[in-house]
Amino acid sequence: MIDVRNLYKNFGKLQVLNAVSVKVEKGEKVVIIGPSGSGKSTLLRCMNLLEQPTYGEVWIDDRLITPVDPYLHREVIVQSNTFKRLYAIHKQTFRGSESELEDWLIQYIKRDDLLKRIEGKAYNNAIKSIKDASFVNINKARQHIGMVFQHFNLFNNKTVLENLMLAPLTLKLLTKEQAEEKARNLLSRIGLADKADVYPSTLSGGQKQRIAIVRALAMNPQCMLFDEPTSALDPEMVREVLQLMKELADDGMTMVIVTHEMKFAKEVATRVIFMDDGQIQEEGTPQQIFDNPQSPRLKEFLSQVL
């Protein structure tokens, strides 16, 4: 479903993500936990390219949404002028088979970041053939990935109904009648059918967040990303949002959730990822992570939040 490969993200000199790889399968509910500043939100936002990764690739449904990262493709590296030059130099002196030399050189090029901006025509063609085979326009890809934000981000200038109808209508996925019917159905599902024609500014935080969730659902996404969906809510509103998310999970939605709600994580997650310092420190089932933490950092983190 979502395949994050060797992702790096720098904000200026600050390295937020450091060689992160995650694979989310269909139907999985992955919860990402970790202290603030650990890069978990950035990782989530890279999954639908709201942040552009510095290096690495993101694949959605076996389609590439980021530019091709040459270091991740052996067939690209071997076409580069750098590789060819090194190969010619070391061929005489290397003791071992040709494929061993190739492996060694690729390791060496990856480790020391030796590829240059211009690496010759064959190299460009290799990149282009990968791109042609798998690249997908980001706007297309995003239609299948719902995203829910910490601060809801409902469109302030639109009524609740318009918020739900805007994307399907603008992208011409549904007719006006279909979109409206779908929107009203979704609103009655969360018990807010009477709020269809009000503006978001009149709603409570919990109502806004639930509407933000169904706004994403209006696009029939195949998976949903949640970026701390309850962090900006008053405590008494957290429950209604988590309840809706749990219903979604029970329906079999693929979900990636960044949250501080450990109880919810235990209940819903099929896999928990603990991040710190821009790296995945530990991952496993909720039982493994919460009941039997291995690394001292996770232990320390859990002792603080539980």
Add this chain to the structure above:
Amino acid sequence: MKKLIVILLVCILCFTALGLSACSSTLQRVKVYSEYELTSEGYAFCVTKGETELLNAANELLDELQADGRLDEIIKSFFDGTSTFAYENPVADLPTDKQTYLVVATNAEFPPFEYTSGNKYVGIDIEIAELLADKLGKVLYVYDMSFDAVIQTVQSGIESNIGMAGITVNEDRKKQVDFADEYYQSAQVLVTAQSDITFADCQSVQDILDRLTQQDKNFVVGTQSGTTGYMFANGNEGFGYEGFDNLTTNGYTAGALAVKDLANGKINAVIIDKQPVLMIADTINKQSEGVFQIFYEQFVTLEGYKAVLDGLLSTVEIAVIGLLIGFVIGSVLAVFKLLPNQSWYKSILSGFANIYVAIFRGTPMVVQLLIMHFALFPLLGINISSVMEAALVFGLNSGAYTSEIMRGGIMSVDKGQMEAGRALGLGFTKTMVKIIIPQAVKNVVPTLGNEFISLIKETSVVSFIAVVDLTKAFQNIANSTYEYFVPYIVLALFYFVIVLLIASLIKLVERRLRKSDRR
């Protein structure tokens, strides 16, 4: 209610000021020494020898014009600056087809007889020339050359058979060309204030000339620049005038302005053409009857309000279309400047936006108007009405200012709105248009309103490109009555009321847009 009181108060204030000023008006009556012609010469059209048909046609036309008084009207309109006549050559190059075209040789540097305004020819001779062309069933082509060349060109008769250039009839010239009847007697007379007794006891032209020679530098004489009166006062070898070195002379763009200054006591005398000044003096002397009376007569009885309403329409048209164009351009430029950083075209487009803003914000509105009207549009072959031209230029100019306003507005919209739109799969442009810009506009309505208000007031410069807007309409009224106070105060009131209306309109719009904020 509060607004109504404000309007009332301002109106009362203005009219009190008006009344006071009208009562204390110190306009003096002026006196024209019409019986003493300081110098006199006849102007006539010259025709190639042997072209009897053309000569007869010209004489016939002049007879007609004199008979129905149109000649006097034409002459008056150019002397008092109220003429709206202008002629543009239908083809760029000198036509050789004399059956279709009436080629008139002239020297368009001699107002008010012939001069240029922009790319158009204006003046008494040009207007008569067009009538002559009509009479002959031909199309007029104005052939502009140096004055010396006019007679020679007509004498040769190859390119042109008629010269209309305020040509003085004399014996030398009669040998070279034939002259039609004289249509204008350029007699110069002296005008002073009625109360001024310096020349009161003069019995002949010589007396007046002697008296003038006795005056010193404190004695200021006004003339219309370029006319015979101007030559007479300043001296001109070609005409054989010595001029008056002992006096101070002031050149005016219109004779009426000189007489007006005289009535205001700013200068001592005016030397001017006899026919027009008799009319001018008449009007000025009437003004002791009261400025309101004059304005009322011009505005209501002579239906000046119609021109004003047309002008008002032009003003509003220019401002509204300008604002719309400006808004679109401004929004696009603002978006150019706020493109996401990673896109490769960001630097090109934002660079373009920066250059655009620098150019249009860095040069005066009037200059842009002149460049577009006289240079760029003709060069590009764009042929639209002057009002649309003005609206376009105002739009382009306003776009530069609006872009900064919109940039601020867009930046004030929460970044999450863009992210939410993008996350739903909408593209950058779609999200901008559907989500961000509507919210940005709501934030900047007060500032945009400000821009609209200054736009509507700035349009008062469009008369530079021959558009009759509100200001020009009132200027015309003022120019035809030589009374400036009331028309300009009423003009100011017009703008004031328009701006008040716009201000309340903006409030209304703002309230409508704010409905999504109400809790």
